[in-house]
Amino acid sequence: MCNFRMWYKAEDDVYVLQxxxxxTYQVRVRNSAFMFDxxxxxxxxxxxxxxxxxxxxxxxxxPIKVPTFNQGIELSMERSALRELFCLLDGADTEMKAAQMTSLFYY
Structure with missing residues (x-):
């Protein structure tokens, strides 16, 4: 059974878990959720x-087509929605890198 860690949560239904x-990673944006290795x-x-x-x-x-690499599913997004997804993933990346940096100080 998975034990998820929240990396970034922009809203109740917009987040990245690992x-x-x-x-595995779960990216949820509104009514869509995707799992990734x-x-x-x-x-x-x-x-x-x-x-x-x-x-x-x-x-x-x-609309901009975004491949999800999940069984041929693509997202068709307006630029504003793509910006929201980009900011979500960028925020998660920042949190992951901060956690990696912090772990360097602990044995």
Whole structure:
């Protein structure tokens, strides 16, 4: 049974969790939740960051397709929703790095 650690919570239904036993990640954004292994989570974060940076040139307002690497499911997002996802993942990354830095001071 998974024992989840909350890395970042923007709202009640917007958060990133990680199981401390099996090392899986859960990303929830509103009514969608996705599970990732470590490699896929890292890849997902990189893709979201890349799409968010490239979306600043998206003046047409077309939806942006974000692959989730979960059985062919893609998210179709407006730039504002992509920004929310990017900020969520960035906040979680900041918390993870802070925890890693803190652990260097303990044996």
């Amino acid at each position: 199981c401390v036993q099996c090392n 470590t490699f896929t989570y890292t890849l997902f974060c990189e893709v979201v960051a890349d799409l968010y940076l490239k979306s600043s040139n998206n003046t047409s307002g077309d």
